[in-house]
């Protein structure tokens with residue numbers, strides 16, 4: 528943390544009076560699975576076959592997604608960390624697709640008297656799904672409050688934290704631990720497969736602010752940001768182990784119809800290609816996910832791991848940040864950084880890699896939706 532930020536850290540996050548942890552949500556039992564999937568896919572045009580298959584992933588884990596428990600842990604860790612550092616900022620939690628629903632949480636926050644809310648989304652990168660869709664969800668919740676006669680609080684979404692050392696650091700430690708778990712004779716030659724959620728190439732091309740958009744399938748801010756994180760982690764791992772581990776950025780959890788192009792290669796195809804090329808082992812590094820979601824437990828730990836076993840390729844999956852103390856501290860820093868910025872004080876943003884700190888307020892045209900809808904916490908927000 529910079530000295531300037533520390534100097535202004537007198538335990539106050541003013542002008543903010545609360546922090547909202549904004550997440551995806553997941554089912555908590557077999558009866559929740561179908562309604563949850565209906566919430567996720569409403570109007571998204573996902574093939575029926577794919578939905579049946581994804582439902583089976585959840586049923587295979589008793590209908591329980593790990594994501595809610597992960598968020599409860601993060602919530603508890605944030606509250607404890609804030610209390611320990613004298614930061615008097617209540618933390619709430621609301622989801623897009625399952626209880627506690629964002630609108631209910633926002634109503635509770637307004638009733639508790641909160642007027643100025645900092646929002647941490649559990650998605651570290653730019654993309655429609657990870658950024659603008661959350662801003663649309665915020666706008667929907669504020670509109671509902673307004674319709675109920677409750678004055679909507681002001682919401683500010685914290686900047687993307689993909690390149691915060693509190694995000695990359697724990698993942699680097701995770702890769703080192705995963706390498707150590709591989710058999711010694713294949714460890715030094717292990718490849719790193721940095722994995723993230725595949726999205727349609729059209730969405731990737733328009734991710735982030737307009738100047739980052741590309742029309743050539745190069746992936747816009749979404750791909751650039753993931754490549755930045757992969758480079759940072761690969762370099763830190765090389766510095767710590769004294770070995771350059773070859774690495775690639777790959778994708779998982781594709782859901783669209785086959786004729787629509789999505790980001791590739793898929794992790795399973797990649798494992799096959801690496802095996803064919805003689806790679807002795809692979810560490811799968813889920814940099815696209817903040818915690819151990821179903822995508823990590825099923826697509827990597829179950830499906831890709833089975834694929835590797837079939838090939839006879841040793842693999843290990845490294846940890847997500849979850850509620851790692853370094854990440855919790857990063858969230859506190861992000862709140863204090865933005866608060867100081869809002870107070871008009873000088874701040875020094877903390878970041879690693881080559882891209883610099885992400886914008887605080889999404890500009891017009893950032894991660895556009897297929898059909899334009901109101902989105903809060905951006906330059907063109909209909910709310911103050």
Ligand SMILES: CC1=C(CCC(=O)O)c2cc3nc(cc4[nH]c(cc5[nH]c(cc1n2)c(C)c5CCC(=O)O)c(CCC(=O)O)c4C)C(CCC(=O)O)=C3C
Pocket residue numbers: 551552553554564567568571573577578581592593594649650651654656657724725726727780781782783815816817819820821822
């Ligand atoms: C970029 C991205 C993230 C990472 C950023 C972030 O974290 O936000 C993410 C996270 C998540 N995605 C999740 C679950 C699902 N995503 C789906 C569908 C889709 N995801 C997409 C993208 C992303 N998704 C897209 C482009 C679709 C196609 C439909 C559409 O265009 O909207 C579907 C429908 C079935 C399927 O097709 O898989 C499900 C069930 C869960 C919860 C997991 C759990 O329960 O632990 C989490 C955290």
Ligand SMILES: [Fe+2]
Pocket residue numbers: 653654658659735736889893894
């Ligand atoms: Fe955005």
